[in-house]
Amino acid sequence: MSEHLSFHYSVDGDNFVSAGQASVQVKKNLRELGIAPEVIRRVSIAMYEGEINMVIHADGGNADVDVYEDRIVITLDDHGPGIADVTLAMQEGYSTANESVRSLGFGAGMGLPNMKRYTDDMQIDTVVGVGTKITMTIKL
Amino acid sequence: MTVRELTEACGFAPIVLADPDRTVSGCYVGDLLSWVMGRAQQDNAWITIMTNVNVVAVGALADVSVIVLAEGVKLTQPVVDCAEARGVNVVSAKVPAYEAAVLIHGAI
Numbered sequence: 001m002s003e004h005l006s007f008h009y010s011v012d013g014d015n016f017v018s019a020g021q022a023s024v025q026v027k028k029n030l031r032e033l034g035i036a037p038e039v040i041r042r043v044s045i046a047m048y049e050g051e052i053n054m055v056i057h058a059d060g061g062n063a064d065v066d067v068y069e070d071r072i073v074i075t076l077d078d079h080g081p082g083i084a085d086v087t088l089a090m091q092e093g094y095s096t097a098n099e100s101v102r103s104l105g106f107g108a109g110m111g112l113p114n115m116k117r118y119t120d121d122m123q124i125d126t127v128v129g130v131g132t133k134i135t136m137t138i139k140l
Numbered sequence: 141m142t143v144r145e146l147t148e149a150c151g152f153a154p155i156v157l158a159d160p161d162r163t164v165s166g167c168y169v170g171d172l173l174s175w176v177m178g179r180a181q182q183d184n185a186w187i188t189i190m191t192n193v194n195v196v197a198v199g200a201l202a203d204v205s206v207i208v209l210a211e212g213v214k215l216t217q218p219v220v221d222c223a224e225a226r227g228v229n230v231v232s233a234k235v236p237a238y239e240a241a242v243l244i245h246g247a248i
């Protein structure tokens with residue numbers, strides 16, 4: 001019963017230009033597994049927002065995608081600064097992103113809200129000065 | 141309507157037509173990438189003036205049918221190569237975003 005597919009990616013903290021590669025790869029892998037396009041789209045978007053956050057806010061981290069019979073679980077784990085006020089961070093429009101990041105089109109403060117919106121469950125475990133772990137589940 | 145037909149009907153210049161037979165339905169205009177991810181629908185034509193490489197990833201992941209670059213903005217060659225590699229359609233419109241949207245509205 002515990003047999004499932006898992007994909008692991010390490011997300012580079014200083015390579016802003018290639019950010020999103022893990023999400024693009026996940027999209028490809030899920031397509032090959034024959035997962036429904038609308039599910040793939042939700043997984044891709046949620047994961048991309050999380051991946052970008054690790055690049056922008058946490059100097060990189062690790063991404064894991066586990067595909068079970070009835071759900072897909074995305075785990076994003078970093079050793080960045082952590083999030084002091086999760087309720088505030090979850091508000092649409094709240095962002096601490098700097099000007100150079102904004103000039104690329106990021107930093108709209110919609111990432112965490114998008115992740116919540118496109119997944120069935122999202123847990124944020126974060127400790128200031130230690131890091132952040134976000135677990136998102138999408139039902140199949 | 142397909143991306144190829146839309147490109148011709150609106151007089152857009154093809155930059156990358158990696159998947160020209162893809163169906164276009166609806167349109168989203170925006171430059172803030174998380175708004176696009178959150179609000180654009182699958183198969184939309186996405187009008188933007190952003191040109192950095194992240195635009196290609198967003199187009200691919202949000203699964204839009206075509207990225208329409210408004211105001212005649214240009215992509216650098218590495219970004220064009222990335223769009224080709226990821227199978228993302230990109231066309232160029234000389235006109236501003238509003239007029240590009242009006243053209244698309246009239247065509248689809």
Ligand SMILES: Nc1ncnc2c1ncn2[C@@H]1O[C@H](COP(=O)(O)OP(=O)(O)O)[C@@H](O)[C@H]1O
Pocket residue numbers: 049053054056057058078080081082083089090094095096097106107108109110111112113132174
């Ligand atoms: N992995 C993370 N590590 C530290 N802080 C984070 C992380 N993810 C998000 N944050 C904080 O939460 C805020 C809101 O995130 P988000 O909604 O994705 O907006 P944006 O990334 O556009 O700023 C960020 O500006 C940042 O302060």
Ligand SMILES: [Mg+2]
Pocket residue numbers: 049052053107109110111112
């Ligand atoms: Mg974000």
